[in-house]
Amino acid sequence: MIKIARRFLNWWAALAALLLMGVQVACDLYLPTVTANLIDKGIMQKDLHYVWQIGGVMLLVAFLGLLAAMGNVFFASTQGMKVGERIRNAIYQRVLHFSTNEMVRFSSSSLITRSTNDIVQIQNVMLQMMRMMLQSPIMLVGACVMAYSREPRLTRVLAISLPVLVVAVIVVMYLAMPYFRVMQRKVDNINRVFREGLTGVRVIRAFNQDQREQDRFRKVNEDYTRVGFRAFSLMSFMFPIMTLVLSMTNVGIIWYGGRLIAGRSMQVGNLITFMTYANQILMSFMMLSFIFFFIPRAQVSAKRVNAVLDQPISVSDLPVGQLEPLKKDQPTSLQFKDVDFRYDGAQHLALRDLNFKVTAGQTLAIIGGTGSGKSTLVNLIPRLFDIERGQILVNGQDIAKMSQHDLHSLISITQQKAVLFSGTVRSNLAFGNPAASDEQMWRALEVAKAADFVKEQGGLDIKVEQDGGNFSGGQRQRLAIARTIIKPAAVYVFDDSFSALDFKTDAQLRLALKEDELVSQAVTVIVAQRISTVADADLILVLDDGQVVGQGTHEELAAHNPVYQEIINSQLQEGDDGREA
Template sequence: MKQLLPFLKPYKGQVILILIGTLAGILLELYLPTLMADVVNNGIVNGDIPYIIQTGGWMIACAVLAVLLTVGVSFLASRVSLAFSRDVRRELFVHVEHFSLEEFDKIGTSSLITRSTNDVKQVQDVLNMILRMMTRAPFMLIGGIIFAVSMDATLSIVFFTALPVLAGLIILIARKAIPLFGEMQKKTDRLNLLLRETLIGTRVVRAFNRVTFEKQRFNKANEAFRDTGIRVGHILAYMFPVMMLVMNITMIALIWFGAIRIDAGALEVGTLMAFMQYGMMIMFSLIMLSMAFVMIPRAQVSAKRILEVLDMQASIHDPANAKQQTGNGQIEFNHVTFRYPGAERPALDDVSFVAKPGETTAIIGSTGAGKTSLLHLIPRFYDVENGQVLIDGVDVRDMAQKDVRKNLGYVPQKASLFSGTIAENVRFGNSDLSDEAIMDALETAQASDFVKDKENGLQADISQAGANLSGGQKQRLSIARALARKPAIYLFDDSFSALDYKTDARLRKALQETTVDATILLVAQRVSTVENADQIIVLNEGKVAGIGTHQELLASNQIYQEIVNSQQSEGESA
């Protein structure tokens, strides 16, 4: 956890106030038994009522002031711990935003969510406990021992006998429990993964009648988490009874030996009463420390998981001296080879072509041919293994990522919308758009009709991930969002698959009219979508199998001919 301590630096003043307030409050509490001993020894024994009232008043004043200090410390501790967790979550989010897709693939979305929420909460709770209890317990333990020894050093031997026994038992129990905390966090990841998959894929689960199977799968993970939690609970269940047993035996020993010393005239009754209170304070301080020792290992596991994310460096980063793009958006792939981490063979192998401004370059091929992988290299979602991806003659690796992406209009294979209004989603790439500009983009994307039909028009609500829209509507809004940026380069990753042929044709015609000077890269499965492209690139198993127009490829490229024939046989016109 010490690696996360820099996040506490802005709150150093408040932490110092917590320490001062805790120390002052404990000194007042430690003074109370001494005052009580004076009341018994000097007031009650001698029947001195004024002394009892005066000393009792001091006791009340000390108690009230100690309570106020404790409340203030608790307030500050809660405030600091919450601010700390806010800063850690923010740093995690900002750091993760700079990850490439490779880092997302390594950790997993569900694990990142767990680390940003559950793990941060674990650390927050322990920090709050440390500020309130871990600072309090040592002061009380040391102060209690000092006050007790100063009252009767001989009787203090009872404490020095009990403390090592109690500490040894706490360490033994903690060593059994600590390894299980790591398992619990991993099983929390597994629960989040299954829950997220099931909720996102609920339509598929129901359509394939797999509800029972998913219940069993979730129950298995849930029960594994429960069983681990029960094992931890069983171990920790021994701690409190063991501590209470040792504490009660210690109190009995104090009364026993204290009575002997009183009988011998070496100790007064009030002193024994105060001594017993110091004994309770010492034992309870150990109980507080033991609770912290149990919680800290779990927080350490969570802190380690947080630091794994913060320490992970993005494989894609901006160069020290970034170059600027100075052109109209020409894209060139120069002998590009790319493979995913851990893959045996490359997804793209020695791919070369040029996509010029004012032209549409279409990419077609079978599933797994590398079409989407090719598009992902342009915005630097991944970097090439060999070769170069050039924009206007500049390698994208020599440019700042934001400079590469600000000139792109990207429409992903799976339409991704955000909760909010239609206008907010279209403005996602350009927050300064007027309503008229939004409608122009929607018009081009063939989405204006269904938007106008909605009750609130541009202000109509879109639910999470666009769940209240059809697949075709989501795709058209995604296309409108890209068009609204008016970029130099458009990347369409199979973005027309949910559209009917009529809408597809109208959309492609509108695009030709509104993106005259732009470079368009279009990934598609339908031949009808790509046949009017200025050049078509045929990919096969990551390699370029042919480049040309529709007619040229139809006449000379066997793979393209097979694609055309397969779609014609399914009733699709080439």
């Protein structure tokens, strides 16, 4: 928590809240003393002028305390929310720079919990820290001093009640804290199952597994509820314990104080003042004890948030002085030199000894069986992973020595899963090129063979639901391809982006890509399963178990490469001989 506060808290605002809280506490502690004087010197002496005079002072002190309390609440609440805002921004920015290795370590459901529930816990404690967490101990100490200075003999009652409260709080906290620590992990489980249910709802319905998923969610929900019930049930014992001790303390003070008054050794005002201070002491202790319930939860949340913020990023730029500037006059090319790649923690290489080069206007096609490493290879081009050995050169520059910002300005990619953002077709295309005109957007849609259905549904401003849920798989792919080609780039990558298209649309789209002025001047990389999709490429890589087992044109590979021949034979039954009719 200290680390979070140091990083995100505005200390000037916190200091203002602390000063205002000090004024409020001083006013609260001063009022009982004024009340005692009002009773003893005014009411008991029947001095009406003194009553009005002291009454005015009390109103002034109470009003000052009210203003200080309002100011303290303002600064505390705004800073509490600002801290949450800053942490959420920091986590989001951090996650955007995560490589796949970091995303695997922190699951999506856990990251959602950390950026919502965990931050709420931290916000609440930050608010309480600037309110009750500092106010309670100051009030507790101040009230004890004032009570003792007013009537030392009555403090014997507090000497009995306070240890009882301390023991009760320690016992309840000892029993409840383990449950609070477990609750955050249970929230992760709920988010995970709920998210899987939302993203996989069509699969669930298709396999008629509705009841199974409902039972699965009910199980984790009941698990969380059971832990929360135990934690808050134990915590709820504090209310009756506090009430009982407070009531018994007041009874003891009145009984003992009444005897002292009857013996004319204490004034009535002192009794009322001491009771007020006793209530402040016990209420401050009660507030302080409740804060201790939330601190462990917030501490767990702070550790989880710090784990994200402090996680080293495996793919990062070199120090500024060692980075190579982007050379814009270099001829367009993509080259792999002796590249090996291994996933984090894996024993075996996922890709090994990759060597090839393509230049402007050429198309590189990558084909191979499932798990052969096709998507892994193309993910190395935008440096989503760092390689273990070798070099990857874009326009003759080593991508490891370029800033990721410069590298990504040279590359435009359509991932294996077509991802669309909620908004409109226009906003999704602008994601690829914010400065694109309507004419450029329609050009990209024409090349991607998406213009017809976009026009039919209302044009560039038609709504796109989250993940493109209001479009078919083929339409989503074509919109994603349009977003890719609208961006001016040196390398265009299509990672199995034609899989949802029929053969005719596939052929028309690839022909349009070749004829497009922007794409035809760049390097095009296509990952595909179909022979027909890769047959016209200038260079075809055949991958098998992470190795290039053949490279060349379609005719060369079809004549001499056994793996490529096997792929052709497996697709002949589907009427795909590798060429368009």
